[in-house]
Amino acid sequence: MPKYGMVIDLDKCTLCEACVTACKLENNVQIVSKEDAAIGRTMFWMTMLTLEHEGQYPDIKLKRIPRLCFQCDKPSCIKTCPVRATYKREDGIIAQIYPNCIGCRYCMANCPYTVKVFNWDRDKQPQQVEKCYNEDVSVRPKGIVEKCVFCIHRLQKAEERAKAEYRELRDGDYVPACMEVCPAKAIYFGDLDDPHSKVFEAIKDYRRFTLQEDLGTIPKVYYLNAKD
Amino acid sequence: MKIQFTTIEGKSFQFYAILVILSILAAAGLYASYRMFEGGHYITGMTNQVPWGFPIVMAVYLIGLSAGSLVLSSLSSVFGKKEYKVFSRVAVYLAALLLMAGLMSITLDWGRPDRLMIPFTYFNFNSMFSWNAFLYSAYIGICVVYLMAMFAEKEKLVTFIGAVAVIWAVAVHSGTGAIFGFIHARELYHSPLLAPSFIAAALSSGTGLMILILLGTFKFTNRPLDNRLILGLSKLLSGFILIVLYFIFIENLTRFYAFGLREAEHYYLFEGLHSKVFWIGLILTGSIIPAAILFFPKTNKSIPWIALASFMVVIGVLAERYIIVIPAQTYPLDQFPGKEVSSVFLDGAYANYLISLPEAAQAVGIVAIVGIMFILGLKLLELLPTEAVIHDTEKK
Numbered sequence: 298m299p300k301y302g303m304v305i306d307l308d309k310c311t312l313c314e315a316c317v318t319a320c321k322l323e324n325n326v327q328i329v330s331k332e333d334a335a336i337g338r339t340m341f342w343m344t345m346l347t348l349e350h351e352g353q354y355p356d357i358k359l360k361r362i363p364r365l366c367f368q369c370d371k372p373s374c375i376k377t378c379p380v381r382a383t384y385k386r387e388d389g390i391i392a393q394i395y396p397n398c399i400g401c402r403y404c405m406a407n408c409p410y411t412v413k414v415f416n417w418d419r420d421k422q423p424q425q426v427e428k429c430y431n432e433d434v435s436v437r438p439k440g441i442v443e444k445c446v447f448c449i450h451r452l453q454k455a456e457e458r459a460k461a462e463y464r465e466l467r468d469g470d471y472v473p474a475c476m477e478v479c480p481a482k483a484i485y486f487g488d489l490d491d492p493h494s495k496v497f498e499a500i501k502d503y504r505r506f507t508l509q510e511d512l513g514t515i516p517k518v519y520y521l522n523a524k525d
Numbered sequence: 526m527k528i529q530f531t532t533i534e535g536k537s538f539q540f541y542a543i544l545v546i547l548s549i550l551a552a553a554g555l556y557a558s559y560r561m562f563e564g565g566h567y568i569t570g571m572t573n574q575v576p577w578g579f580p581i582v583m584a585v586y587l588i589g590l591s592a593g594s595l596v597l598s599s600l601s602s603v604f605g606k607k608e609y610k611v612f613s614r615v616a617v618y619l620a621a622l623l624l625m626a627g628l629m630s631i632t633l634d635w636g637r638p639d640r641l642m643i644p645f646t647y648f649n650f651n652s653m654f655s656w657n658a659f660l661y662s663a664y665i666g667i668c669v670v671y672l673m674a675m676f677a678e679k680e681k682l683v684t685f686i687g688a689v690a691v692i693w694a695v696a697v698h699s700g701t702g703a704i705f706g707f708i709h710a711r712e713l714y715h716s717p718l719l720a721p722s723f724i725a726a727a728l729s730s731g732t733g734l735m736i737l738i739l740l741g742t743f744k745f746t747n748r749p750l751d752n753r754l755i756l757g758l759s760k761l762l763s764g765f766i767l768i769v770l771y772f773i774f775i776e777n778l779t780r781f782y783a784f785g786l787r788e789a790e791h792y793y794l795f796e797g798l799h800s801k802v803f804w805i806g807l808i809l810t811g812s813i814i815p816a817a818i819l820f821f822p823k824t825n826k827s828i829p830w831i832a833l834a835s836f837m838v839v840i841g842v843l844a845e846r847y848i849i850v851i852p853a854q855t856y857p858l859d860q861f862p863g864k865e866v867s868s869v870f871l872d873g874a875y876a877n878y879l880i881s882l883p884e885a886a887q888a889v890g891i892v893a894i895v896g897i898m899f900i901l902g903l904k905l906l907e908l909l910p911t912e913a914v915i916h917d918t919e920k921k
Contacts, residue, residue, distance in 0.1 A: 377652050409860075415576060
């Protein structure tokens with residue numbers, strides 16, 4: 298069984314936020330009004346965290362990292378979900394079963410990385426948005442919690458294609474939207490256990506770190522620190 | 526002497542007036558809940574940073590009152606304090622009502638209350654919520670059986686179920702505390718002390734409420750009530766207040782001691798709206814003043830003063846629930862120790878939470894429903910004794 302993981306090379310990252318945009322469009326993430334966003338109801342499966350912000354434009358020094366669900370090996374969210382609406386698949390992806398979610402938000406309180414978002418008001422979407430929905434991904438109703446699932450619908454598609462072509466799934470067949478659009482190719486994705494995959498090479502880097510290692514959640518999204 | 530329990534007549538103008546007022550409040554609350562369900566939770570004050578708001582505070586509070594009430598009802602059956610038998614039926618009935626109200630508050634807070642049955646069909650062994658779904662259902666069952674055994678006057682059965690009920694009440698409320706205490710990521714939640722301090726708060730608020738209920742119902746029905754009963758309960762209450770204070774002191778001292786938690790602790794005690802709730806609501810109103818009233822020899826024998834102290838404790842424990850649930854979420858998670866984090870997601874910033882009107886209306890509505898059910902229960906069931914007088918031969 299593969300164990301999917303991701304590596305984000307912060308040295309290559311240009312902070313363009315293409316991944317953030319691609320993620321939002323790929324997964325039909327709700328568009329939130331300005332007022333709601335201002336009080337903290339932003340809907341993103343992938344966001345940019347600003348760590349350092351010095352100086353004035355154009356002489357500015359920025360340090361930002363993209364953050365998505367870390368698909369922890371020992372996730373605290375699946376432990377707390379009373380209805381098993383979030384669960385760990387055999388391939389390591391922490392998936393969501395939207396029809397099961399009762400919207401109790403216990404997982405949101407428990408996630409140390411605040412990557413879970415709640416659908417506060419799905420009905421207030423702009424009309425035009427419906428035209429650009431991705432057909433492969435369900436549109437979540439209001440009142441349930443959602444998060445990044447490593448574009449799991451793409452895995453299904455890749456598996457089907459590989460099956461039709463009578464071959465095994467190859468490294469690079471299944472890539473999430475954020476990795477696909479990254480112009481700097483700063484995102485690696487693949488099977489962490491496969492010695493021939495690019496992520497396997499990438500996590501051997503000495504610059505590797507994960508967020509809040511002391512919590513013991515063992516995130517499967519690794520960062521490679523920027524070379525100063 | 527055998528205690529006679531009778532129903533109240535419930536035909537007076539005041540009775541119907543209270544019923545109508547409570548019904549209006551309940552209807553307003555249910556309308557607010559309907560709006561929350563139908564339109565989405567954007568009408569509440571909750572955000573992605575503060576996913577648990579006032580409905581959860583209310584739920585924890587009501588469940589605490591319920592557990593406290595159930596333990597008090599067992600004073601006569603299990604702990605042999607026969608003089609307290611007069612209110613044991615009322616206490617059990619109230620415990621069942623309050624727990625249902627707490628469950629209602631939780632369920633109506635869900636994004637999808639229509640999926641009510643899913644927690645019972647998809648059990649997650651690791652989740653405290655899952656356990657609580659069963660603990661709570663069984664709790665209501667125990668209350669019903671307990672009450673029926675009391676109506677049938679089966680002493681031995683009452684003692685047995687009473688013992689089960691006490692254990693169950695402690696388990697239920699520890700489970701409620703564990704919901705928060707088990708959250709590792711948030712430093713203001715993660716504490717093994719939360720479960721026992723929840724029990725202490727449950728006992729003190731439950732005793733306070735019982736004093737108020739006794740004074741209120743007996744006065745309203747013009748039945749004689751022995752002051753010694755209230756004095757006995759007030760002594761218990763004064764002890765419980767001190768235990769609650771002790772837990773708060775230890776918990777905050779521990780957090781203040783550790784360098785890593787000192788910033789969070791400073792935020793908890795001195796910054797934002799919740800710190801005022803802490804100092805004014807919990808420490809002053811909920812602990813210091815009632816403790817002073819109950820220990821000061823001039824006031825601790827007067828019924829109006831005791832009633833005031835009980836009321837303050839009941840309010841103070843609500844404040845305690847608030848400062849347990851809310852600040853732990855408004856305090857930002859330390860994702861990058863040593864760095865100032867910011868994002869459109871409002872990471873690294875103190876989140877704001879203000880109780881919105883629908884949340885407040887829902888809370889008031891739920892309390893009103895408890896009130897309606899309670900006075901209807903007094904009318905339909907034989908809950909109240911004809912007199913609550915301690916006969917000296919009874920007291921050993």
